[in-house]
Amino acid sequence: GENVEQHPSTLSVQEGDSAVIKCTYSDSASNYFPWYKQELGKRPQLIIDIRSNVGEKKDQRIAVTLNKTAKHFSLHITETQPEDSAVYFCAVGGGGADGLTFGKGTHLIIQP
Amino acid sequence: DAGVIQSPRHEVTEMGQEVTLRCKPISGHDYLFWYRQTMMRGLELLIYFNNNVPIDDSGMPEDRFSAKMPNASFSTLKIQPSEPRDSAVYFCASSRGRRDQPQHFGDGTRLSIL
DSSP states (O other), rough: OOOEEESSSEEETTTSSEEEEEESSTTOOOOOOEEEEOOTTSOEEEEEETTTTEEEEEEEEEEEEEETTTTTEEEEEEEEOGGGEEEEEEEEBBBSSSOOOEOOOOEEEEEO | OOEEEEOOEEEEEOOOOOOOEEEOOTTTTEEEEEEEETTTTTEEEEEEEETTEEEEEETTSTTTEEOOOOTTTTTEEESOOOOOOGGEEEEEESSSSSSSSSEOOOOOEEEEEE
């Protein structure tokens, strides 16, 4: 089945700096790559997603890039703010496995 | 849109008791997923349904766990008998489509087994 690796597990950045979280996957047939944000005690919420027919997608301060050849994709957050502090999960879908396969999560800490 | 609705939000019970978690998916969504989240194991898929039919329950940890979906707007996850290691947050999610569609999560049930 699909194997999703997410790095780093914890990321601490200064407020205003950029943050990058990376994920790799194993199933070359996968074609859907969402990112979820989970604040403490809350549910995971979809923040951005990308499909395999595009290489990059941007929504205000967040962007996702995809390299299908290398089978990795990344979440980029620019001008980080305190409210960006949360756990971020990447996920992969559309391949041989049903549903989404989630990474283990990255705890993003924004230092004031 | 009301989103995915789960109940109860919190459940504290003693080991050996039966626990029933409930989920109402988003109207029109034909897939429903049950997840368990712990610090050690992250988000684990337990079981999912398509058009009310269980498709894959290979993630259900033991026979103590069972799930049903009697109609398109209601699903239950039952643990009987419950054990302390079942303590976790249980999420329900729904989607329109199986493999390449976003899943929308409910607020979860925080379960504590004493």
